Each structure stands twice: as C-alpha cells, then as structure tokens.
Amino acid sequence: NAGVTQTPKFRILKIGQSMTLQCTQDMNHNYMYWYRQDPGMGLKLIYYSVGAGITDKGEVPNGYNVSRSTTEDFPLRLELAAPSQTSVYFCASSQGTATINEQFFGPGTRLTVL
Amino acid sequence: GNSVTQMEGPVTLSEEAFLTINCTYTATGYPSLFWYVQYPGEGLQLLLKATKADDKGSNKGFEATYRKETTSFHLEKGSVQVSDSAVYFCAFISNFGNEKLTFGTGTRLTIIP
Numbered sequence: 001n002a003g004v005t006q007t008p009k010f011r012i013l014k015i016g017q018s019m020t021l022q023c024t025q026d027m028n029h030n031y032m033y034w035y036r037q038d039p040g041m042g043l044k045l046i047y048y049s050v051g052a053g054i055t056d057k058g059e060v061p062n063g064y065n066v067s068r069s070t071t072e073d074f075p076l077r078l079e080l081a082a083p084s085q086t087s088v089y090f091c092a093s094s095q096g097t098a099t100i101n102e103q104f105f106g107p108g109t110r111l112t113v114l
Numbered sequence: 115g116n117s118v119t120q121m122e123g124p125v126t127l128s129e130e131a132f133l134t135i136n137c138t139y140t141a142t143g144y145p146s147l148f149w150y151v152q153y154p155g156e157g158l159q160l161l162l163k164a165t166k167a168d169d170k171g172s173n174k175g176f177e178a179t180y181r182k183e184t185t186s187f188h189l190e191k192g193s194v195q196v197s198d199s200a201v202y203f204c205a206f207i208s209n210f211g212n213e214k215l216t217f218g219t220g221t222r223l224t225i226i227p
Contacts, residue, residue: 004157031213042118042203042217043158050213058214090157098213099146100165105157 004106012112013081021076023091031094032074036087081113116141120204120218135189135221137204145206147187152201196225
C-alpha cells in the first residue's frame, strides 16, 4: 500500500502559467480532499470529493479546479497561476465522512509562483 | 465564525520533560476534535481524536480530553522523546456534514537530548 501519493514534490511556475497537481490513493477511499498550507498557518480546504463524479467547493476554491473521474485520482488544476497561490498543497483521502473517519495525507507539493 | 486557537511555538523542551500544548476552539454544535502531527518532510498524520464531551483520545503516550465547558482539547505527554519533534495541529470538524476540517496554525515542537 503506497497510501496517498502526490506529484510533483516541488514546482516553480511563472505568473499566468497553468499546471495540474496529481493525487492518487490506493486505499479505495471514497472521500478525497485538497488543502493548502501557507507559512505559519493551518491547512485550508480547497475542494473535496465524496465519490467519483462528485466534487464540492471548500473554503478557498477560487483559482482552482478539480475533477474526479475515478475513485483513485483527484487532480487539482491551476489555470492562471498567481503569486498568492504560492503554498504547500496536500491531498488527503478517507474511508468516509471526515466527521468520524481519519484522513490520510500525502507528502505534499511545494509550489512557488514567481 | 469557527476557529481554532492553539499555543504559538516554537516550543523547545528537554527529553523526558512534560509537554502541554493548549488548544481552544470556537464552533457551533458538538464538533469532533483532532490532533494531527506533521513530521519533517511528511504529510499530516492523525495522532488522536475525541468525538464527544469528556472523551479522552490517546496514542503514543499523548493524551487529550474533550472539555466542552471550556471548549478546549489540550495535548499532553508525560515524558517527551527526541522522536516527538514535529509540528502539531489541533483541528475540529462540525458534525453537520460539510467535510470542512478547521485547523489551528500549528505548534512546532523541538526536543533536545
């Protein structure tokens, strides 16, 4: 079991460029999440999904898009990168609702937008 | 609105010292409470949780008790080790089903031999 994997580990983007952060889990979890972690701050929820074909906005969705075509994959798309999107991005998954189920996190992607 | 306030770091302790990291929350209803730990270069891992008032979560020698009257969930460990050096996050989720974990800003803990 690899758990939750994320690629790439690091990326530098220029303003206006686009990219996709990849997230894959092999635990057959229905729920998946994307968070961002800014320096000295807690994590903030960007988007989440409760199953293939279903996505919903979190606390800070502006500037991002997601899709969930399979149970395993939950990519995060940045269309027009801005310096405010410089952050560490974490993907997570859980068996069911986060109210009672543990979330398993990937190792993160450190993104810098210059 | 909903928020978590936890002890600001960094916190530096000697090995075998007693640890307390304070955490208080502001939430509606009866949230579930969590402590997550982030070791260097890794993602967050669930350390312990409590889902109702007076529950005590425990794991790896760490404990925290859900105190509804003081809206607190302080993390404690009787004797810390060098391997406990990490960043600790207090978090909660409302039981109204919106899937949004609210995190504190994290407390960096360093244990020196």
